[in-house]
Amino acid sequence: MKYVLRKLGFYAIALWAALTLNFFLPRIMPGNPVDQLISKLAQKGQVTPATRHAIELMLGSDSSVPLWRQYLNYFGNILRGDLGVSVTYFPNSVTSVIGSTLPWTVGLVGISTIIAFLIGTLLGTIAGWKRGSWIDNLIPVTTLLQSIPYFWLALILLYFFGLKNPIFPLFGGYDVWSVTPGWNLAFIGSLIKYGTLPAITIVLSSVGGWMLGMRNMMVATLSEDYILTAEAKGLSRGRIMTSYAARNAILPSISGFAISLGFVVAGSIVAESVFSYPGIGFALLTAVQNNDYALMQGIFMIITVSVLGANLFMDLIYGFIDPRTRAQG
């Protein structure tokens, strides 16, 4: 119980730190967002002091209100779920923009993460079990895949499978012209068609990490005494590999997996930008390009909250997955 409270306390502090950062960043940065917006507007015509005040109010950075007051208001608004109004998607609220883009990201990145985890862990198990085999020698190859910037990999895939051999579409989340979103076959088919290339990109660039981690844990586990005992008992090789070695070796991977599920919301921001996929990463970029600070802050907050949540969840259940850590705690 004390452990749970400690963890809760820590994540509360982390959340507060992130939100505070989110609040102060635009205020301590040299370029004031209000000034930036006004300089953009000024290119198009006269800006009156009234406009300035309106923008200040809109961004919640009214200079006539003391800072501590703004800070309190900021937290109050977050608690009410009011994240302000998006400039880009005006007059939609930030909350509704996040609500409409989040499912895309969670679907795409979530499914790809699960696929990458399954493939990587399986390959890693075999590689660790058969050290020096051809599958183990795949490790340097997957390392190369990992060092490839994944948006570049996406560009290459697009070049070959979107442009040279137009199997997959070049951008978007579904066929906007001929399909209506909803639970119908045409839409789901379109989703799969549009999502395949982004998913392949994410899987290819992240599978190596899972594989390497699992392989190294397998190698470490295989030198444990209980493996020797299992071998001495004359258990079958397959049984030792799966229920003795892999079962223990997978624990860190599981915790990594839970945490990366938290990062699913952070999404593959850059990949989404390459494919113009209508997810939250793309929304973040649009916000950045349009100086849409409310949306930017809102998305950053959502991402942070989900990552923190995943970490907290993992910390809380890890004791059940791996009782050894409980004994130490």
Add this chain to the structure above:
Amino acid sequence: MAATTATTATTATVKPVKPTKPHKSRADSMLPPMTPKLAVGLTIVIVIAAFAIFVPFFVDDPNKVSDVGLTGPSAEHWLGTTQTGQDVFAQLAYACRGSLFIGLTVGVLAVALSSFFGILGAYVGGATDEAFSLLSNVMLVIPGLPLMIVIASYMPNKSSVLVAGVLALTSWAGPSRVLRGFTMSVRSRDYVLAARVAGEKPWRILFVEIFPNLIPLLASQAMSAIIAAILGEAGLSYLGLGATDSYTWGTMLYYAQNGMALILGAWWWFIPPGLCIALFGAALALINFSVDEIVNPKLKAATRSQIKQWKLEEKAGKARSDAAHAATPALAKVTKVTAKEAVA
């Protein structure tokens, strides 16, 4: 340590001709053995570094526009031209320089930050340690790329140093935690306690007794930081949030994307920078593998002869157990099952 070096020195002077096996000095044991992986990695890194340092002196101005826009590789333009007729090869040379500069800067900064918070915190202990590890844990759970994007978007004009600073700020926390754990374990080893009892000064214990143990780990972390920085910078620049004062691999990709290189099929524009990143990253990772094997000898890949040895042992073991089972008929069934499973 000083004592050991002194003895080796004297033995060396007294018996200079004795053909004993070469003594491994401390510095030697810190260096990884030259494996093919390491050799390939080092070669690629050296070639790319040399390219970045020297080639920019010999190429044209990367910003110079000409009237031969978007042409493929030719004798005049080795890697073709961009939409505005700029030479891609010249850009690539400058971009190598820019990216490596950012990578190295971040590597140095991240290692400095992580050692400061990790090693010092663990060594001093108490409230300092609590505060430092709270800070690094908080930094660790705040997602890096979105934070970088948010910070970068508030700054209209960014120098490479500034971008490097942002990258370093978001990347020191993980390594710091690893360093902290490792320092804790080294700190409680007997020889450190002995040094403390012997009355060595704290800074001396820290730098002479503890720090040398951390060097392979730090080297490996520096390389990971460089890879992460180069990838992170490329991502930021690709989104148009990177350094505005120099070419990097990422800005090249950004310009290529903006110039519709993909749609126009100008592969010579967007393939080279990405390939450079991939090669450089993979090379550093290969070097890192070798360093990792010092930190954690268990990970060492098995050589062919070792595998053979294992297989022989395995066979011998099986033969032995078969014999044993044959002697005890009650267990014969089990052996059969095992054999079947082994075949499957």
